[in-house]
Amino acid sequence: MEGDEQQRDKMFHYDNVYNVWLTVAKDMFQFGNNEFESLQLWKRKLIDCGYKVIDHSLDNVFFYGFISSWQMDIMKVSKCFSLDSTFGISSRSNEVLYSLVVRHSDTGKGVPVGYLLTNDQSVTPVLEWLKFFRDHCSMQPEQITVDCSIPEADAIRVTLGENCRIQLCFFHVAQCWSRNLATKVKNQPGQYNNMKVIRGNIMSELQSIMYETVRENVIEKICQFREKWTSVQPNFVEYLENR
Template identity: 35%
Template sequence: KSIGKRLVELKQSGYHVWIDTLEGQEPQQRLSINDFAFGFTAPWQVNYFSQAQFISLDATHDVSKYKDGVLYTMVIRDTVAGRGVPITYLFTNDLSSRPLLGWFRSLSSIGLNPQRFTIDHSLPEDNAIIQVWPSCSIQHCIWHVMRAWMQNVQSKDGKACERWNVSYQPEVFHAMQTNNYVESWHNQLKSCYLKRKRTHRLDVLVEVLVEEVAFDIKQEVSRLSVNVGRMGALERRFHVNEIKAEKEKSLPSPSTIIRLLDEEYLVESFANNTNNTAYNVSYF
C-alpha cells in the first residue's frame, strides 16, 4: 500500500510512472501480490531523453528485502559531468521480457528513441528492445562477451591462449563498448546510499532515488556546468589540449631562426616583434 501511495504522489508531481497490470487488474492490486513491476522517471530525467542516443541498460540484485527483486536502470553519459547519469528505473521480480516490454513502450510514448543499447547478454532485454525499437542496434557488453569466450577457449585449450603472439591477444580494456557506466552507478547506489543493506522496503528505496540520488546528481551537474569542482574526462582532455597549444605558440618557430654560418645564426625577436628586430648569434 505504501509503495502504491508513493507512486500516485510521484505521478501527481509530474513524474512518468508505469505499473505493469494484468487484464482486468488495477495497479494497486498488481503491487500487492507476489509478482510486481513498476517504473518511474523524474521530469529532470525526461529532459535527458533528447540526448539519450546511446544507453547502457543493466539489472542489479540485492537492493531490497525481496530476494528475487531486481532494479533495472538506464544510464547515459552526461557530457558536462563526464559521468553516467540514470535516466529511468524499473523494479520487478519478474525476470521475463514482459515487464521490460511494457516499460520500454511507456518510455517510447514520451519520447525515448535511442540509437543503440549496450547490455549484458540477456535474451529478455534483447527481445524487448527489438520489439519496441526495431531500428535500434544492440551492443553486448564486450567485457562479458570476451570473458565468456575466453572461458570457452580455456576449457578446451587450457592456457594455450596465453602463448599467443602479443599482437593477437585480446585488448578488452581498450576502446571497448561496455556497461561500465551503469555497473559503476549500481555500485555507488549500493555502497554510498544503501550501505550494502538488503532489508530496504520498496518505498524506502524509491525515496532514496527520488530525494538523495536526484539531489546529488543535479547538484554535481550544475556545479560542473560552471566549472566548479572536478572536471569530466572529456573536459579534462580539452583543457590539456589547450595547455599544449599555448605551449606550442610560445616555442620558437623554425622560420625565426636562420643559420648563416657553421657557428652563426640570425634569430628574430620573440617578444612583440613589430619592427622585425633580429639578432646575430654566434657560439664558440
Template identity: 35%
Template structure:
C-alpha cells in the same frame, strides 16, 4: 483560575497515546527523511528533539515514520513524475508478479535529447532475492558522466515486463534511442527488439570477453600428450587473439581475424560450434558486438561502465553497503538523495565551481588553439556559408552575414521546467509561453552542438565512393532552411541583436 479537566488527567500516558502527532513533529520527520536518514535513525533523532521541547505530546513510533515515507512516495505523480505500472497478469488472472517504474522530470528532459543508452539490472535491492531494479543510463550532456534516466523495480525478469516498460517510456517520455548497450542477455535483446525494431543493440565488451574466456576454458582440450602448462599456454594464445578481434575497428581486418581464428582451432569442434552459433553465425550477430559496426556517437558505450558504476554507487554510497529491506525505502533514496546529488553536479558545472564538463572542455581547447594563431591570417580562415574562403571580414557571398552567428560556442544549459498554469491568468500564460520558448531553444542548441560534433563524419563521407548524392543534398537543404529561419528571426529583431553585439564588444 484553573481549567476544569473533568474525566481527564493532563499528561497521563493512557490519554496521550490517542493524541494525533503534532504538525511540528510531522514536519521534523519529513525533513529528516529528506536529508537521507533512515526510518530508524529518524525515529531516534525525532524522539530526542521532542524530549527537549518540555511539553506533553505523543511521540511517533517506527510504523508512523515508515507510513509517512510511504505517503511521500505515493505523491510522485503529483510532483510530475512519470510513473509506470506493468500489467503482468497471466490469462487475465492476477499473479504475484509486479513491475513499477518512474522517472524524475529532469530525467525525462535528458532522455529526450540522448541517443545512446546502457540497460542493465542490479540484484540485492530488497530482502527478497527475486526483486531486481532495471536502470537506463546515458552520458549527461553537461557533466559528461553517467546519468540514470529511468528506473524499474520488478520480480519478473522476462521479456514482458522489460518490453512494457520500454514502450511506456516511448509513449510517455518520447524515448527514441538509436543505440543500446546491454550484457549478453537474450531476454533483453528480445524485449528491445519488440519495442524498437530498428535500434542497434551492442553487447558490452567486458561481458563478451568474459563469456569467450569462460567457454574457452571449459571447451578447449588437448590430447594427453600435452602437459598442463602447454594447455594453458595454448589457451592464453587463443585468448590474446580474441582480444585483437574484439578491439579491431577496420571491417575487413575484423572479418579476416575471425576467419584466421577459426582456422587455428579446427580440432576444437565443441568451442567452434559455440563460437559460430552465438557470435559469428550471421551478420546480425556480428553487428551486436563488432566494433566496425558501432556508430561513432556510440563509441563511449562499448562497455556497460556507465551503468555498472551507477549501480556500484547506489549500493555503496546511497545504501551504505547495507541491504534495503523495503522497496519504498529504495524509491525514497532515488527520489531524494540521488536526485539532489545529480542536480548539484549540474549546478557546479554551470557555476564553474568544479572541473569543466565535456562541452566546456572542447570550447577551452578550441579557444587555446585559436589563441596560438597569428592575427594576420585569421581573416583568411573564415569560411562563408557557401564554403568559400573569405579574404575579408565583411565578405558574405551576397548572403546575410547572420549565418556566422551559428559559429559562436553553444553553451548547454539545464532546461527550465515548464510551469502549468491556469488559462484565465494572462501573466502565468506569458510565463508558460516563455518557458516553452526557452525549452525549445535549449533543445535546438543541444542538437546544433551534436551537429557540430558530426563534422568528422561529414568529412569522412568525401572518401565514400557509393554514397547517395541525394542524401547529401537533402542534408544541405535542411541546414540551409535552418539558417534561413534564424536569419528571418534576426532580421525581425534587429534592435535586440544589435544591442547583443554592442554588449559583446
C-alpha cells in the same frame, strides 16, 4: 581487564549502526504497513512531484518503473543508452533493478534516466517499460548497450525494431568468454600443452577481434581464428558459433 570490557561496552558495533539506519530508513521511505502498500503511496507522491510512473501487479508478479521530469529532458535528446541490471537488491533473490543510463553532455559522466523494479526476469517488464518510454517520454534511441541478456535484447528488438542497434557490453562478453574458456578448452589426445597459456592466447585473439574498428579486418580475423582453433579446440569454437 574489567576496564577494557567497560570500554568495549561503550563502543558502537555494526549491528548497532545497522539497526539505527534501518529505523531511520523505514521512517523515511516506507509509508505503508507492507512494501506493496508503500509502493502505491510512493506512486502518488512521485506523480505529484512530476514523475511518470508505470506499474503492474498480478499474482505476486510485479514491475514498477518511474522517471523524473529532468530525466525526461535528458532522455529526449539522448541517442545512446546503456541498460544495466542490478541483482541482489533485497532478501528476495528474484528481484532486480533495471537502470537506463546515458552520458551527460555537460559532465561527460553516466547519468541514470529511468528505473524499473521487478521480480519478473522475463522479457515482459523490460518490454512494457521501453514501450512506456517510447510512447510517453519521447525516447528515440539509436543504440542501446546490454549486458548479454537475451530478454533485454528481445525487448529492444520488439519495441524499437531496426531503428535501434543493440551492442553487447564488452566487459560482460569477456566474462562469458572467460567462463567458457575454463570449461571448454581442454588438452586434446596426445597434447601436453599449458592450458593457461592456450586460454590466454585465445582470449587475446578474441579481444583483438572485439576492439577492431574496421569491418573488413574483423571478418579477416574471425576467419583466421576459425582456421587456427577449430581443429584443436572444437568445443570452444562450437560455443562461439552457436552464441
